[in-house]
Amino acid sequence: MAKIELRNLAHSYGGNPSGPQDYALRRMDHVWEDGGAYALLGPSGCGKTTLLNIISGLVQPSEGEVVFDGQQVNTLPTERRNVAQVFQFPVLYDTMSVYDNLAFPLRNRGVSEDRIRERVEEIAAMLDLGDVLKRRAVNLGADAKQKISVGRGLVRSDVAAVLFDEPLTVIDPHLKWRLRRKLKEIHERLQLTLVYVTHDQTEALTFADRIVVMSEGEVVQLGTPQELFERPAHTFVGYFIGSPGMNFLDCGLDGDAAVVDGHRIPLSEEVLEAARQAEGRLEIGIRPEFLELTEDSGGVPAEVEFVEDRGTHRLIKTRVGDNELFVKLRDDQPLPAERARLRFPPEWTLLYANSRLVR
Amino acid sequence: MEKTYYPKAWLMVLPVVAIVSFSAIVPLMTVINYSVQDIFGPENRYFVGMEWFREILGDPEIRGAFQRQFLFSFAVLAIEIPLGIAIALCMPRKGPWVSVVLILLALPLLVPWNVVGTIWQMFARPDIGLLGIGINGLGIDYNFTGNSIDAWVTVLAMDVWHWTSLAVLLCYAGLQAIPDAYYQAARIDGASRWAVFRYIELPKMRGVLMIAILLRFMDSFKIFAEPFVLTGGGPGDSTTFLSQYLTTMAVGQFDLGPAAAFSIIYFLVILLVSYVFYQVINNLGKGVS
Structure with missing residues (x-):
């Protein structure tokens, strides 16, 4: 022992x-x-x-x-x-x-x-x-x-x-x-x-x-x-963990939300609290598993580049401004058309400063 | 399954057949041809069957030469192989000294046989040679032209000087090919230095050792120029090896028939012993099923 x-x-x-x-x-x-x-x-x-x-x-x-x-x-x-x-x-x-x-x-x-x-x-x-x-x-x-x-x-x-x-x-x-x-x-x-x-x-x-x-x-x-x-x-x-890995997007902070390419992405209280001390290059990170497609007009508009059928799920590659984002969609969910809106659930949206998690 | 015959395929193997014929089959057949005839001149020859073989095998001088030859070859192997392994184990594995050591070791291998003989002939002379004077200076009576044991020791020392490097280089290559993980695993298993040698290094060197043993056996069994220059086969016939007998017989006395029979026996002995070595080394350590 x-x-x-x-x-x-x-x-x-x-x-x-x-x-x-x-x-x-x-x-x-x-x-x-x-x-x-x-x-x-x-x-x-x-x-x-x-x-x-x-x-x-x-x-x-x-x-x-x-x-x-x-x-x-x-x-x-x-x-x-x-x-x-x-x-x-x-x-x-x-x-x-x-x-x-x-x-x-x-x-x-x-x-x-x-x-x-x-x-x-x-x-x-x-x-x-x-x-x-x-x-x-x-x-x-x-x-x-x-x-x-x-x-x-x-x-x-x-x-x-x-x-x-x-x-x-x-x-x-x-x-x-x-x-x-x-x-x-x-x-x-x-x-x-x-x-x-x-x-x-x-x-x-x-x-x-x-x-x-x-x-x-x-x-x-x-x-x-x-x-x-x-x-x-x-x-x-x-x-490194996950296939594909986590999505990262360069962002700024404005009040209670992160701003990516002019779109506001609301953050959780916990993240906002910690974000006050954050310095350096800021990114938000979200797993493809946690990104959601939404009809709601508050969602972030994205272009759909391709859809890959992976058997148990479908992998969708989207683009928001210069950023590529992968979304994992269960087989039973409807496929988006050329354009879609993405929802970033605040509980799964993390903030990184100089590559390190802000917490 | 039905076989397809394609007669033109012979053309494909023809170059190989031609080359092997000229390199091996034709010369060998010539020797076999001579070995069964008594030749006085191109038009004057008689079939004698196995007569020359009987004569060669019955000749006490040639039998003596065979015994000497075996003794010499086994002495060479007994000294050069362990010494080669030992030196290879002591050599640095990496760093700037590797190339220095390799060059020093390769030097004797670059010296032509006759030159080696000449070097040692002078080096060992009791009157002017550094080695000869040195040994005599220690109070040991040494004269390789007069004493057969001294002559033997000198011929062996010369061969060890000339050829141990070959065994060293082969063993060194074998050792370098062993992955680090083996040494690391042995450390974790608590193996002693001897156990590392016995269970890792020696088994992993099996292949190169086989090459070293075969090459050194065949070469030492065929030795000619070095002792010929050093001792001329003497004193008496104490260092007259097979090649020298054969050369005297074929070129000196022009006894083509007996020399041919001698050559074939010589060749078959080398083949047989090499085969035995190969089998023994290959099956070594396969005791467990």
Whole structure:
């Protein structure tokens, strides 16, 4: 069991960083609760893997502390930390059988053969590898290989956190789902802290209780899938989560409304309250799911550019002035003609100042 | 399924047939042709069947040369392969030193065989050579032209100097191809340095090691110019290897028949041993079903 704390953590690969652009990982302060399932989500090169490697000890952070259960582990080598890590591609010991692969971490730590057999059989049963224990690992399929990699992490009884670095990259789509279910099941059973790196939002949203969204070396939001969807803390989260992402429109403020292209869009009391302190470039953001078409003359007039039938819903691309807006429409709702009016429900219309949520 | 015959397809394979004929089949057939005849002149030759093969296989000197040759090749493999692996493991993985080390290692490979022989001939001379004088200066009696063990050690040292780099470069390439994740996983699994070598590096080098072993076996089994220049095969016949016998027989004495039979046996032995190496290395570590 482990609670992972990152205190003032930052990392620069080059040494002597002169500004924020030199950091692979910008200063962050987080507590990841014991037994939580966390997904680290972000595009390639945003620092996810660096953060993961710092937690497992493969990379030494240049600044700050990594703390497991109140104990600082910065100087503790990887093999002495009670974490396991699973990589993007299955890592197997080619010459060994599945059994020996699973037993390897225990043998290296001098565990007795009886205890090893017990653990390996238990973990193999959990991962449905019982039938192939005697086979050579290299001859198995990619999903079985990745399960062995996971198994090598779980087999140590002292493991408190398992870190996954995009573990499903090489797995066939139909097996991905099953393997993800399996990981979730194991998490529920063993109550380990799981950290799961991915650039795939579906994977993150279905796997994790809490999602850590990263962009350019910075954690831009840590929250539940629902929070990320409904209240993105940063325009990046809005873009990155959801398909298509959130709509953002440059705006000004006038009294109780935002002004976009000369049209007034009323804001909620809560947003207006916070907006008083807002400075810098202002944008309003709204999810395509929350935009509504309206007959009311108070709606914002928009041109309809195209309609895409996505099976369960229809996606409509509209234009208000220079801004493109996507609207998701349920199948049973009537399709608009060339022109339509849009209603921005105030409870779902958020205000961003310099890309950050005003709240 | 009905097969379609298309006679003109032969034209497509004709170039390959022609090239292989001239590069392999025709020369080999010539040798086989010579090996079963006693040739006194172009118009004056007799079929002798397996006579030359019997003679070659029964010749104690040639048998001795075969034993020497095997001993030499296995000594070469026993020294150069482990040494090559060890050096490759010590080499830097990245940074400015990589190219320096690579160039230094590649240098011996660029030196022609005869030149290597000449270099060592002078280097090891007990009267004027740096190595020869040095060893004698340590109080060890060393003279590679007079003592067969000294001659052997010198020929081996020369070959190690000349060819270990090849094994190093191949192993280094093999090591560089191992993804970082393997080393990281090994650290997480708590593997010792030895376990990393035994279970990651060695298995991942299997392919390049096979190439290194085959190349070094075939080349050392065919060695000619270096010992010929260094020792001339002596003292006595202690460093006379197969190629030198063969050359003396074919070019020196013009015994074309026996030399041809000798060549075929020589060739088949290399083929057979290489095949055995290939099979053994390929199946190594496949003990678990």
